[in-house]
Amino acid sequence: MPAWRTDVKRKDSLIFMAILLLGFGQLSAQELIFNTQDFAPFTYMNGDVVAGPAVDIIKAVCKEAGIAYSIRLLPWTRAQDEVKKGTSHALFLIGWNKERAETFYFSPPILNTEYGIFVNADSTLKYTTPVQLRGYTIGVYGPSNTSTSLDELKKKRPDIVVDMTPDDVAAFKKLELKRVSAVYSNRDVGAALISRLKLVNVRYAGTDKPLKYYIGFSKEFVDKAVFDRFVQAYKDLYAEGAIKKILDSYGLTIAALE
Numbered sequence: 001m002p003a004w005r006t007d008v009k010r011k012d013s014l015i016f017m018a019i020l021l022l023g024f025g026q027l028s029a030q031e032l033i034f035n036t037q038d039f040a041p042f043t044y045m046n047g048d049v050v051a052g053p054a055v056d057i058i059k060a061v062c063k064e065a066g067i068a069y070s071i072r073l074l075p076w077t078r079a080q081d082e083v084k085k086g087t088s089h090a091l092f093l094i095g096w097n098k099e100r101a102e103t104f105y106f107s108p109p110i111l112n113t114e115y116g117i118f119v120n121a122d123s124t125l126k127y128t129t130p131v132q133l134r135g136y137t138i139g140v141y142g143p144s145n146t147s148t149s150l151d152e153l154k155k156k157r158p159d160i161v162v163d164m165t166p167d168d169v170a171a172f173k174k175l176e177l178k179r180v181s182a183v184y185s186n187r188d189v190g191a192a193l194i195s196r197l198k199l200v201n202v203r204y205a206g207t208d209k210p211l212k213y214y215i216g217f218s219k220e221f222v223d224k225a226v227f228d229r230f231v232q233a234y235k236d237l238y239a240e241g242a243i244k245k246i247l248d249s250y251g252l253t254i255a256a257l258e
Contacts, residue, residue: 030226031068033088034058034215035079041192041250042093042111042213045073053250054093057110057234057243058215065233067226076144086221093213095145104216105227108234109255111213111247115149118183118190119205120175125182127206130157136181137161139171150184153208168193176201186211188252212255 036043036050043052050073062069082088096106117127125132130153140147142164154160163180165171168189174180176199183190187204194202217227235257237243244254
């Protein structure tokens, strides 16, 4: 083989190796940008810092995995749009559904909570079955995974009237003033709102369905190897009891690994 051909092949090999190393460097150095919303008691602003149990968990896991990260709290529509465009990489906390599973890698479940029914304090309702909600006008934040769950309940009780609001605050204020019959919401979110807004005429009436919350990573913009590192670090901290310790400090319940 002529010497010039050997030199060309050697140069091609060096270029190929450089590309591989560059790609590995980009993978290792990728900063994950996590988007969330004002979703107390899980995520919220503490002064000018994003705080809450989910934030503490992400910080601990990224440190364990050696992953650079940043966390931003945004209006939920913008938070989701940024992940769709790739200017951010992950959303938290979110419920699992088939549509989301097409575009997101899901972390192990982070915590257990539930969707349920809140009513005015004057109501005698102890909720156990949809038949009890006949003719109710029910407030809900949406469009959201919460409102999707209420739509499922409405299939069992078609005479329910859904009153959708742009946030949970509006729904609970309506309930306080008896402008709706009930509110469908996450139990822990509702309890935090009742406390924060100092509502005195609202109470929890019962569970509709159990719920687990996850962190969702964009399949399009997050390398699977980076996601796998995050998951392994989470599992390591879970085994050590570190995840439970964080959630216990907030009075929340850890979800079992799946």
